Amino acid sequence: MKSPRPLILLSFLFSTFFLQLHAIPAAAPASYPPDTGSGTGTDFIRTSCNSTLYPEICYSTLSRYASTIQQDPAQLASVAIGVTLSKAKRMANYVSNISRQADYGSDQRxxxxxxxxxxxxGDAVEEIYGSLKQMRQIRSAGTSRASFRFQMSNVQTWMSAALTDEETCTDGFEDVADGQMKEEVCDRVEYVKKLTSNALALVNRYAENGMN
Structure with missing residues (x-):
């Protein structure tokens, strides 16, 4: 009979990582006021979302913040990152819960x-949070063109890394037998990947035009 100690140790490390994840503050969009019905902001969001790979998801998730975004591309990128962070944290929490259950199952893969x-x-959440912090710093004070390019490069790098980490998650299920758990996890991850992709596209657009 196999010793349960490896699983106990793994669960302990996993719980520690879970607590560290919760130390990251909640995403800012939750505190943003809802759209008041002005068409100017929503038109800007719809037009901007056309530059993303998933424009309908982009518009449906960001249009509620139209009164905050208005016609500000920096605010649009920041809100998109914040929405992505919120969903990525929820995904991490969801995987944490079902992982602890899976430790006591027979499917070790x-x-x-x-x-x-x-x-x-966990890595993706940290990278997205770093991107959001950097965007807030860029917007909080004036910056030179060189500084803007450098800081935006950080945001782009972190968001790209987050997308890669999310893709790595689904790659890890290739050898797992098909079933409800696998399908649900991969579907949820796919949605977060689309949000991350959209946020990165809006970041790239702002990085290209922000100091023009």
Whole structure:
């Protein structure tokens, strides 16, 4: 009979990582006021979302913040990152919960894939949060063109890394047998990947035109 100590140790490390993840503050968009019905902001968002790979998802998730975004591309990128951060944290929490259950199951490949997925999403959350902090710093004070380019390069790098981490999560399920758990996890990850992709596209657009 196998010793349960490796699983106990893994669960302990996993719980510690979970607590560290919760130390990251909640995403800012939750405190933004809802759209008041002005068409100017929503028109700007719809036009901007056309530059993303998933324009309908982009518009549906960001239009509620039209009164905050108005016609500000920096604010649009910041809100998109914040929305993505919120969803990525929820995904990490979800994977954490089902991973602990999987530790006591018989499918060790599934358990390993879930733990790897949580680790990847922990990294993604930190990278997206770093991007959001950098965007706020850019917007909080005036900056030179060189400084703007450098800071935006950081945002682009972190958002790209987050997208890669999310993709790595789903790659880890390739050897896991098909089933409801695998399908649900991959579907949820796919949605977060689309949000991350859209946010990155809006960041790229702002980086290209922000100091023009």
């Amino acid at each position: 599934a358990a390993a894939a879930l733990h790897d997925c949580f680790s990847n999403f």
